[in-house]
Structure formats: structure tokens, C-alpha cells
Amino acid sequence: MALLRLLQRNPDGNIVFRETTSSDVPAYAILSHTWGKEEVTFQDMEASADMSKTVSKAGWRKIQFCAKQAAADGLQYFWIDTCCIDKKNAVELGAAINSMFRWYQNAARCYVYLSNVCKADGVDGERAWKEAFRTKLIAPRLVDFFSSEGERLGSKVTLETEIHGITRIAKNALRGDALSSFSIQERRSWAERRNTTIEEDEAYCLIGVFGVSMLPNYGEGREHAFRRLEEEIHKLYKGVDFEQYAVGLNLASIPEAAQFVAREEELSKMHKLLQHHNSRSAVVLHGLGGIGKTQLAVQYIRRHKEKHTAIFWLNANDEDSLRLSFRGIAQQILTHHPSTRELMNVDLEGDLDRVVSAVKAWLNLQDNTRWLMVYDNYDNPQTSNRFDRSAVDVRRYLPESDQGSIIITTRSANVTQGQRIPIQKLTSLEDGLKILSNTSRREDIENTDEIDPHAKALVVKLDGLPLALSTAGAYLEHVTTSFAEYLRLYEASWSKLQRTSPRLNSYEGSLYTTWQVTYDRIQEQNAASAQLLKLWAYFDKQDLWFGLLRHAYSTDDEWIQKLTEDELSFNESVRLLCEYGLAHLEPSLGRSSKSAGYGVHSCVHSWTISVLNDKWDVELARVALTCVASEVPTVLGH
Template sequence: MRLLHFNHSKRLVWTDFSGKTIPPYAILSHRWGDSEVLFEDLGGNTYKEKEGYRKIEFCAERAAQDQLQHFWIDTCCIDKWNLRELSKAINSMFCWYKDATRCYVFLPDVSASTTTDILQEDAWEASFRASEWFTRGWTLQELIAPASVEFFSSDGRRIGDKRSLEHLIHEITRIPVQALQNCLLDKFTIPERMEWAANRRTTEEEDEVYCLFGILNIVMPTSYGEGKEQAWRRLKTEVEAADAAPSIIPFSQNDHFVGRELQLAELEASLFTGKQTTIMAITGPGGTGKSQLALELAYQTRRKNKNCSVFWIDASDADSLYRSYASLAQKLDIPGWTDEKADIRQLVQLHLGRTASRQCLLIFDNVDRVDLGSTNMPKAQAANLIDYLPQSKLCSIIFTTTKSDITKSLELQKIVKLREMTPNIARRMLQNYLKTVVLESEQQEARLLLQELSYLPLAIVQAAAYINTRNTTLGHYRLQLLRQKEGAHEHSCVPLEDGLQECDTTGPVATTLLISLDQIRRSDPLAAECMFLAASVDRKDIPLDVLEAPLPREREAAIRILNSYGLVTRRPAESALDVHQLVHSALRGWLQRQERLDQWTQHAIARLLRAFPDNNHGNRSKWRRLLPHARYALSHEVPKEDKGDSIVLACKCAIALFSDGRYDEAEELFVQVVETYSRVLGEEHPYTLACMTNLASTYRNQGRWKEAEELDTGKRVLGEEHPYTLACMTNLALTYRNQGRWKEAEELDMQVMETGKRVLGEEHPDTLTSIANLAFTLKGQGLTNKAISLMEDCYRLQTVVLGPQHPFTLSSREALAIWQLAAMELSKQNT
């Protein structure tokens, strides 16, 4: 948990109290506006210009009056680019409000300039009763959880608190007075607590259910897109299963699921049959329904065996795997799961592998590779699925994958291969997804349509989505399908794995996509543009900030349109969306044939360049989410005349990779940038030299000292006081230090420090870094006392300027503690 306060320089800073004792704090309850101060804004200097800063000042002033140094505001205390942190925060919100010493409710739609005049008092009460704060879903827990809730008007005047206004609040909300007085919520039945949210509204319909999690003491994954009714059903299942085995199934049961009875029976019969963990796989081409079969198995298993835990794990990449394991650890309340330094995956593996009386089914969905690569956690190692599988005869594991070679690397007891559906099952599926009943007179059209769709589930879902959205007939849609195929029949097909073929223009998924796209382009141009840009970046976790729109609400409306046609999956909690692999591939193929892929790739690169942050440590989560999209867009070859934005974005990516310690990947991009700048701008241009400096740093971190030394040439070209020269000299000093050339390193470090103090100022971050470097060099020569004295000055300044949680500050503190301890031990020995 992060808490805010103003430091001695009157600058707003945060402190991370993870794993520490949390001090008393105030908390703000408010409604978001269009110009809020966000977490990433705190690293810059412009946050005071935002309209939302007024609320921060208000909260800080009220906290100070209540003798509270720290306060919490959701807009800028949660790094919403960090999906792990965001998920944990959503599940912790009720407790954070409950544990707050004071909760201040800021009501911008309530005026209370004075309360002495009866007429104005009536006006105040009327606006208080009508305040939107009382109509929103998420403010319900903010009213009930804290012991102290105080209400303030738009001009910051105190109206009263939860106790003094309890009867008025009871009239407005119909919440019992006892609940407002913070009695144990267990005194109220589940239906009674659910009723408290009956007249409240949220932006997302599912949030009308999700906002009750804390009040009902329920831990359940969110699944936006399931709809309110499905969310209610899933919540009630969780409530009813309070005494059953804990489970996590993040999706509602698919009411449209049909067929696959044989495959479902095969999987059920093979569960828990081995002496150790039973491992199985569901394989098949994209769009054949592997995940839907696994989901049906999950619900069937839970229904038939209430003593069996079922956990759904997103294994599409290392970060998704980590988040799934963290949710599982929280659900099981595994000791140590809250420790930021703990290996959550190992904790879960050991917990599930211990001898227990409870069976457990783990479903690893979307496994495209066993080695998932490195996670975005600092110092994280490559995540290999095999390394984190529990070993117990009470555990069964199922993988879903499109890759047949995945099955060769695992010791599988059963492989279920999915193909296209039979005509009868496909017809049942189509009927289930359509809003209207297929009449007897339409049965022939339905059969012909399904035949054109190759009985492929994903194509059927997309066709049904179009028919429902446009309210058209099966016959009319089939005619559109035939016209679409006729116009594209000359283009070649691209074979897919395991037998099925997907044609770039005539395959079923591509054809249904293009029919929907044609309609969207005519009626909703902004939605079409969002789709084109999404096709130009990586298909998963596309941040909405990358998509261009005049206003956020217009962008959200466009995404809802795409979702209604079944082309994207919305992820409102993460402000992102996903595109199915086949849809993504087909759309890129269409853009290529329209000779527009280059154009949209360049547009995506320009958007990413504007969104991509600098390498300030507070932006780490943001650049990590944008990196896959930037690198995907950069992997597309663009015309030479359009490479300007590309090379700048490549440089930003390289710096981000370097900051994350991914030196091999950073080197590849830095080399490209240096070569381009050298050719276009010249070898002695400042931009070229800056990139050469970064490349030298990369070589140094790889232990390639000679190559690093050869690149440090800035002093000759730019002069001794240029920032790039100082960076080159710093790199060269570090190279000397690692080579044991201490005196040469000391001379350079001293020169950089003195120049930095004179040119940049004594408190500039680069100057502080140079002081720390000189201290390390002195320590390396055995001059411990001088090193400690210098590092103490550096640490003191870093704490004030950068903040106590900055990585540089923490590094200095750690070095200082080690040196001081060593000095004390040496002193004892000498005496």
C-alpha cells in the first residue's frame, strides 16, 4: 500500500509500506473527473496544473488538521499500469477504507456556503440528497467500511459525518442505521447486503455486482463482458460455496455451450487417475473451442465434486501466469503470499503439492510455449511451466494449446484433439448464440450458412454477433458471405497447423470479420480506426491510451461497438482490450492487400511514441506494458522515408530494456539506432553520441569492457561540460573500476562530480549519482571512512530530492549499511 505526503520541499511524494507497519492515514472518497492526478504524474512537475490537484490539496489539509501525515487517494496511489498491483488493489480496497483513521467524502455537486440561514440550509440538504455520490456502486463500500466518514461540500466546508447525519443518510440510501454505525456486517443476511446496492449504478454493468465483494467478504475474479445477470449468478455460486472447496473460475459458465460430449467424458474419466499429478491437454487450431471445453469441464467438476478445488490459470505469458498464481495464493491464504519478495509460483506449487485430503483441478489456458520468458518483475527469472506444476496424486492439470509440439515436452496421460464441429452440433450452437429462434422455414438457410462457415465455432460466434447486432436474417447474411468470398477467391490460403486452413480472405473467420468490418466502416468510422490500430500492435492487452479518439467516452463507445460484433474482448478494469489471434491475423492480411498496413503501422508507432514514457523509475510499469506493442510495431518493415518516429521509438524501447536489465535485447536496438543516426545525422551528432553512450553502458553491463571503452568518445566532440560527455566519462570510470584501474576511475569520478555540481547543481539527480560513484571507487581502494562520509551526504540528499523509495536511494542506503557494519567490525578487531 502506498501513502502520500508532502515532503520538506512541499513536493507530493509517496511511500510504499508493503511489508511494513502502516501508519495512521486519511483516505479520500470522491468521483473521478476528466483531469485527475495519476500515479505516473507524480514523477513530473506538471501535476499541480491538473484540476484533480485541488482534491489532493483538500485531503492533505484536512489530514493535517487531524494530525495525520499520510493520506491515500485512489487516482494516484495505485499504479494502474501494473496489472498485478491493480488486481491486488481491487481486492484490498474494502480493507483499506476500513482501516483508515479518517475518510473524507468530497462532494463537488453539493454547495454549503453557510448553514446559518434556514433557506440555504434547505438548499444544502436538497443538493446533499441529490448528490451522485449516493447513486454510485463503488461508493457504497466507502460509506460502510470506515469508522469515520466526514462529508464536505464543493468549497471544502464540512457538512457533517456519518454519525451526525446517519438518519438523513439512512433516508437517502435505505441502509440500516446499525450498518452505518459499523456493527459487524455478519448481522445482516447476504440478500439484505445485496439490497443496499439495488439502486446504485456503475459505468460497467458487471460492477453493480463486483462492488459488493468487500461487503460480502467475497474474493472472486472480475470478468467484464459476462453481463450483470451472469455476474450475479457467479456471485451467488461463490456465496453458496462458502463451505465447499475454494475455487477460481474467472468466467461465467457458457450457456451457449453445445456438443463435445465425447471429449468432455474422456477428460472427466481421466481426472485423478495417476500416482502423481495427472496431466492432460486439449489441442486444436484456433477458434475450435478449446477454452470453452475446458470451462465446461471446470463447472461440471465443481458441480459433481464439491470437495474438489478448481483453479483457472492464464498461461499465455509470464505475467498472466504470475497474476493467476497470486490470485490463487490469496484465495487459499497461503502464508507469505503478501510478501513482495516471495516467489508466488513456488509458494503455490509447494502448497498444492503437500499431502492433503482435497482434490485440485488446475486448468492452464492458452499455453503457446512451455518457457514463457522473463516476467516483468525485477530480477525475475524465466518462467517455465514445468517448474511450477505441483506434484500430487490429488492434482490434475489440463493445458489448452494450439501447438502440438507443446504436448511433446510434457508427460501427458491424455490428449484430446478438437476439430471442426459436426453439422448438427454447429446448428445447435448457432441457435444458442442467436437472440431469435431459427424458424422451420429458415433451417435450410442455417445449414447452408454453417457449411460456408466450415462449422468453426469462432466464425459461428462472429456471424451470430453480426446477425444479432444488425437484426438481419440468416439468408441476407449468407448472401453477404458469398459476395465477400467471391471478391477474395483469388487470394491464396495460408495453411494452419493440425489440418485446418485459414485463408487470409476466404477463410471463415476472415470472411465474417470483413463483413462486420464493412458495416462498421460505414456507420462507425472511429471504431474501424481503433480496429486498424489494434491490428498494428500486439494482439493482447492493448491499452486504450494507445487508441486515438477525441474524447475518452467516444473511444469507449467505439470499443463497445467492436465488442458487440465479437471482434474484441474488453478489459475495463485494465483499460485495455484483446483481439483473437485469428481475427488479428486476418485483419493484418486485409490491410496488407489494401496497401494500408504500412500506413497504420506508422500511425501506431506515432501513437506509441507519444504514449511511451521516459525512463524515470516511476514509469516502469507503463513502459513494460507498452514494450510488447512497440516492439511488435517496430518489427514491421516500413519505408525508409517513414523511419523517423520508428528510430526514436526504438531508442526509447532500448533504454527501457536497459533499465530493466534486459541487456541483450537492449543491445540489439541500440546498435540499430546508432547505425541509423550515424548514417543520417553523422557520427558526432549529439543524438548519435547519446546512443553510443547507452550502448557503451550496455556493453559494460555485459562485461564487454574493451568495447565499452572504445565507444566513450563524447568528451572530444562535445566538450567537458556537456551532459553526454559527463555520461561518457561516468561509463568510462565504471569500466576502469571493473578493470581494477582505481586511480584512473577516481580521477574521472572526481571530475564528473565537480563538473556536475558546477553545471547541473549539487542536488541534481545526475550529480548525486556521481557522488555515489566516487564513494564506491573510494571504497574499492580501501578508503572506507572517506567513502562512508561521502555516501552519507549522498544518501541524505537522495532521500530529500528523489524520495526514500527511489531505487538509487535504496541502493545507497544498502551500501552505506554494509560499509558501516564492516567498519564497526574492523574497529572491534583493532581494539
């Protein structure tokens, strides 16, 4: 950091420079303002300068204001960018631009001088913030706002709501949270619409926000300055040679998480554990099914995807799914780097264990250190005290090198391959209402002063379970039913469930009841859709597609014939399940069919087994067996 040159008012009233050293920086105030005409420069303040000319400049008024206010706050020293930097010295100017953010960050107090705002105007309009450079609102801990008359208008704390509303700076950023925990895109947005005298300063003012160093080159133009800034940001997070390992994010492999809310504490903890380490970092998101673990992992990727050279999502439900996920990763790598030595000679349609080894070899390369692997739904881990053929030993699928980042989501308490972060139910009524509003698209829930008491009661009844809230919201999106009426349906379904399944705990009861309400509605609209969900209990929870079910067309059941008559009929039935949040589109897991595949959440699948099929249905089991058997390849001679 460059040496800081401060201003000091002597007992005789003269304002002079005070040169500091890196080990001797006294407490100081700092001024944030917009440059105007006749600003006082470094040369105007030198000992040899004609002070009569200096004090006659319009900018002298701001220096006097800052000196007076600093003294009132018990501070002897203060700093103003117009005159505390020798801008004719290119070396000093470059060092100052790179140190500016930290100077604001280390100031005892920051004064935002709004020269175009009178005290009578207040700070209610955006006009007030055109002079308050947004990133200088973030760096200092204590910020006060003053009118052109030098009258205090408020502080960063008292005006937080107004500042957030106009600048869109996150409240947590204003409160001092680590800037690295915010996405690159969000931090970039904090300086949008800032008008600078010199166009390159639009980019240079973000140097401190991203914690990078970059020499200014006035005359290079705005676009080139931003291009250089982007390069420095990528080097900081991804390494100098990041391009040779850069793989584009495959959105199709990642579940949708459009209704994510809250979880800021967990996101912050994940970032702290996963970023800026010289060795392997891993976190385990542990919690009940439907609590939001997968959505939290997706949100982390959305927020921090630019900090990784490659991000890969793996289905850790079973070993076959993991192997197929590795094949998908190999295809991604080869798409971006066709000459990858570790993969170019591997048959992706052949031995998948060889594919796994080849991908791990690429991840183990010495300079390939900034990747992120997400192992989702690792719910059946292999343990030493029990033998289970279906259990998975995830260690076989982890790269061996001490590098990269890993996220594991699991319902099991036995997963120890990383720092555990427990994911609990949402405790905030506001967060629950937010999910309900997002999924039901009934924005009036949040936008009215008086929130529907039945909406509140429903959120309380669903006990902070994101999956239950999303299911209820998806139902309410497609009907005109009021919250009061839905609550009545829920209570009736809950009472019935308690009679038929008295051993269910409250967690399972809340989920199962919302699904039952939705199932009853689907049954009214399309009997084939309801039967399809019931049939799903006899298949795996993932990757059900038309090509598989068409083998059942010859059965005598009318609903099966209707469902499998053609792909359009199948799509119509499964679309209804997707609209109500009970099924979702899923990427192919290695099948050759071009038909879209669908899956259900593991908790929904458990419900179809234990509630919809509380008794074994021989006919449905026969249908499932027929379909699966028809897809098994025949071997000549056998």
C-alpha cells in the same frame, strides 16, 4: 451391499422368500411403484403369517402382477420394496436404503407399475410419471412401463423422448452413461418434485445416485437429511478435510462460454481421465485456434466444479501472464485462508517468482489433492530443438507433487504434459445451427419444422468452426439481415479474400471472411471502432485499456482524438467490438489502472495483422509506440 431377499413363485403357485448370498444372486426382476393403502409388508409374507389376510390386501395385486410378468420374461425371482425389506429392523432398513440403487441397477428387468394410469391414458402426460421415481428410471438397463391393468405401455428405449421431456433426465443418463460424468447439480435435479410419504426419503433416495453411504435417521427432517447428504458428497469428491483447502471459484478469471454446445464425447473422456485418481491427472486439449478448446475447458469446470476444492485459471500465453496469474491465485487463497503459512509472508507486489514458488508449495501440501489448474492458450511451448526467448516452459509452473488435476489448452502439437485429446471441427449440422441460434438469438432457426435453407448453407459454409459460427451469429443478432443476405455478403468477402490472400487455407478463410463481413459493418457504424481494431495489431492481443491509449490524444488523427477524448468515448468504441464478438472484457494483468481492460482472440489478432494491416502502417505503429513508452516507469537518476 446388503444381502438381497427375493420373492419366488413355487410350482404350487405360492410366493415365498428366497434368501441370497453376496456370491449367489440369481437373475431377478424388480418393481418400481408408488406405495398405496394396504401394501403387503415383510411380516405379511413370513412363513407364520396368515396368508388369507395377506392376499386380501390391495397391494397383493402388484405382487401377482410382478410374479406373472417375471415368469413371462423367463425370470423365476423378483423383488418388491414393500415386502422384501424388514422395515422394523433398523439395521436392515439402513443397509437396504444404501443398497437400493445398486439393486435396481443389477436387476435383469425393471417393471414400472403406473397404478393411476389406464392403458387408454398412455404416457403422454406428467401424471404418468408421478409414480415412476426418476432415479429408478436411470439405474436399470431394461425398463418397461405398465398400466394399472398390467398392460405394457412401452420401454425406456421407445419412450426415451417422452421421459426426457417430462423428467428432464439427460438422454445419455437414461442410456446408461456413468452417473459421475454428470454434474452434482444435474443429478440432484432428477429427484425434484418427487412426493415421498416420509420427508427424509427425498434425500435418502439420492444416496445411490451419488454413490455415497449414509445411515438413515428418520425424524431428522428434510433439510438436515439433505445437509448430511451434501457433506457425504463433498467428502467423496474433495476428501474428508476439504474445507481447509476450499477456495471459491473466481468467475472473473474465467472466459465466458455461453454458447457451448455438443462435445459430450470429449467432456466424458476428460472426466474419465481427471477424476478418481490417486496421482496427478492431466489432459491436453489440442486443436486449431477457434475450434473451441477454451470453451470446452470452461464447460468442464461448469459441470464438475463441485468435485474440486479449488479451481484456478491461468493465462499461459507467455511467462509474464503466467506469473501474474499465480499472483491472482495467491490473492484468492489468502482471501479464503488469510493464515496460510506458505503465503502470508510473501510480498505479492514484489518478486513474482517467489509468489509462484509459494503457490506451488501450497498446492504441494500432502492433503491438498483435489485442486484443478487450467493452463489456457499454451501455444508457444519451449522445445529442445529450438531456442525462442518468447517460448514458455510450462514445467516451471506445474506443482511438483504427484496430485491434483491439470487441463492444458494449446494449438501446439509439441505439448506432452498430459493425455492428449484432439479437438476437431463440429461435424453435426444440428450443432452448428445451435451455435448460430444461440449467438444470433434467432430461436426460430431450431423451433420451426422447416429450417431456413440459407441458415443450413451458412453452417456448411463455415465448416463446423465454432468461432466463425459465433462471429456470424453475433453479427446477425444486431441486424435485420436475412441468412440469404448474410450468405451473399460472405461469398463476396470470400472472393475478395481469395484474390488478396490466395495462400490462406479453408480454415483461415472461413474465419477471416466472417470477421471481414463484421468489420465492414462496424466501419459503417463507428469509424473509430474499426480503426481501433486495426490499431490493435500493433499491441499485444490482451489487456488494452483506456489509460494506455489516452497517451495518443495529442496526435493529429481525428479518429484517435475522438477515441481518446474521454473514457466514455473509448468505451463506446470498444463496446461495439465486444457486441460483434471481436473483442472481450479481460481481467487486469497487473496494471495499476482501474480502467477495464479488453482483449481479442489470438486468431482475431492474427487476422488484424495479416489482413487489416497487410502493409506496415507507420502512423499506427508510432501511435502504439507512444502509448507503450508513456506507460514505462521512469527511474530517478537515469
